[in-house]
Amino acid sequence: MKLKNLFTEDRAVSPVIGVILMVAITVILAAVIGTFVLGLGDQVQETAPQASFAFDYDGSDLVITHESGEAINNQSVTIVDPSGTTAWNDSINNGDGKITAGESNTLTSLNANDGDTVRIVWTSESGGTSSTLQKWTYNG
Numbered sequence: 142m143k144l145k146n147l148f149t150e151d152r153a154v155s156p157v158i159g160v161i162l163m164v165a166i167t168v169i170l171a172a173v174i175g176t177f178v179l180g181l182g183d184q185v186q187e188t189a190p191q192a193s194f195a196f197d198y199d200g201s202d203l204v205i206t207h208e209s210g211e212a213i214n215n216q217s218v219t220i221v222d223p224s225g226t227t228a229w230n231d232s233i234n235n236g237d238g239k240i241t242a243g244e245s246n247t248l249t250s251l252n253a254n255d256g257d258t259v260r261i262v263w264t265s266e267s268g269g270t271s272s273t274l275q276k277w278t279y280n281g
Contacts, residue, residue, distance in 0.1 A: 205220065
């Protein structure tokens, strides 16, 4: 019996399997490169912070208080009311640049009419994403 001839085969993988593997690698590389070239990777957005605000209107001034939730960078929060947009004033709180539970901001001389809405708007640091965290509507 000749055992020598049994182990003389040089091929380890058939050419068909090799071609399939090369095509699969090419497709995966094309997908990854295409994602970055088309900017789809940039569309992964920051999620808005989870926070709850309370509104207290006395007929003239509207006090907005951060009741609970995440601390938020005060530069990324604006207050949009019928007269325009106002930045969150952190200097009246502790001035640390963060809006934390218990801190408040006051819109003075807000002459609210029925249906007027005040919104707390968060904008991501990149500026590409914004979200309304909470809104208050005046019902006189």
